[in-house]
Amino acid sequence: MxxxxxxxxxxxxxxxxxxxxxxxxxxxxxxxxxxxxxxxxxxxxxxxxxxxxxxxxxxxxxxxxxxxxxxxxxxxxxxxxxxxxxxxxxxxxxxxxxxxxxxxxxxxxxxxxxxxxxxxxxxxxxxxxxxxxxxxxxRGDTDAQGEVVVGLDLTKEEETTLSYAFDAAALNEARLRVVHAWLMYPTYIEAGYAPDDEKVEAEIRKQVATVIAPWRAKYPHVEVVEEVLIEHPVAALTNASRSARLVVTGAHERSWTAPRLGSISHGAIHHAHCPVAVVPR
Known part of the structure; x- marks a missing residue:
């Protein structure tokens, strides 16, 4: 069975x-x-x-x-x-x-x-x-016919998260929106470090495209939108969830004492407007 x-x-x-x-x-x-x-x-x-x-x-x-x-x-x-x-x-x-x-x-x-x-x-x-x-x-609207949204963290291993997200999009014949959001910490700006946002964004887009490329090849029939935002990741996923059928996020971070839910996943499952899939890394 x-x-x-x-x-x-x-x-x-x-x-x-x-x-x-x-x-x-x-x-x-x-x-x-x-x-x-x-x-x-x-x-x-x-x-x-x-x-x-x-x-x-x-x-x-x-x-x-x-x-x-x-x-x-x-x-x-x-x-x-x-x-x-x-x-x-x-x-x-x-x-x-x-x-x-x-x-x-x-x-x-x-x-x-x-x-x-x-x-x-x-x-x-x-x-x-x-x-x-x-x-x-x-949670939210369970009958939505929108896209599947997946949050991508370039600092973590996201293979299982992306596998689940692409599979869900293919299964539902839905578009997949890959969201990577980032913020510059105010302390950096106060210290006099003023980054070139356009240059940083271009580099991040290149990294996102590199990570997603093998999955595009594996799922050629899935329409993929790559979205890079200068925004808090939880806010970005919450906003994207308004027109989505499912939000996919990685599950937890390692801890010396006990399993711990990552802050982005924690925020998503509290505030999303549609069902949220939490996928163990």
Whole structure:
């Protein structure tokens, strides 16, 4: 069996959007869909906090979440091979395990546990920093028919990010916009260093073209736009996302103590106007 598309659900409206996106993705990629609902029941196990029937009620509600998710998929794609799983476990831990052998993990931007003013739920944020497979956080307009946008950092290894972005553009028959944004730090200017912006931009464009050239050759049918901007990278990706169907960014940076989400990826998943794919480097 091919690697599945795993989607985490909790019965929220954001999870419904994630289910729709994941089901469409599974059909596009001809892969099975695996729906996971994780419930951390530990606070309810002690008699001090809840009577015995509370666990039974929680179980019934959890099965209802999965049943409704599966029915939503069936109505959208009746022929899609779909499985479900209910686990009594901390959600990030369960999702990490279930996605280890998956092609992709899909989550909503927020679940039932977050405040309405939160831009991103804790589970999505934790998984973005730790994921070992591409993670799509579904937010904004999920039915957009626009281009695929990928952020390019010339200081990092971006092979896996570009591979995912070109593949997504080819799969959706969409244009791919490669965005590289940069800023001159004010301290340099205050110190009397005044760079020739046009000269710097021309050199950066040459570097971007060099990085992209092999991918253009590999995907000759994908229309590619290379965009170099003197702007903060998060602002550049956020602006580009307004007319995009998907933003693709590298996942995390190395840390001596723990996985850490890079600042650009962190900003993109909080502020983009469309789904964001976070791809491990």
């Amino acid at each position: 091919s690697e599945s598309i795993v989607v985490g659900v909790d019965g929220s409206e954001c999870a419904d959007h994630a289910i729709d996106w994941a089901a469409d993705e599974a059909v596009r990629r001809n892969r099975p869909l695996h729906i996971v609902h994780a419930v951390d029941s530990s606070p309810y196990r002690a008699p001090l906090f809840a009577p015995p029937e509370t666990i039974e009620r929680l179980t019934r509600l959890s099965h209802r979440v999965l049943d409704e998710a599966r029915e939503r998929v069936r109505q959208r794609h009746p022929e899609l091979q779909t499985t479900t799983l209910l686990v009594a476990e901390y959600a990030p831990k369960a999702l990490m395990r279930e996605s280890e052998k998956a092609y992709e993990l899909v989550l909503g931007s927020r679940g039932h546990g977050g405040f309405s003013s939160m831009l991103l739920g804790s589970t999505s944020l934790r998984m973005a920093a730790r994921t070992t497979v591409p993670l799509v956080i579904v």
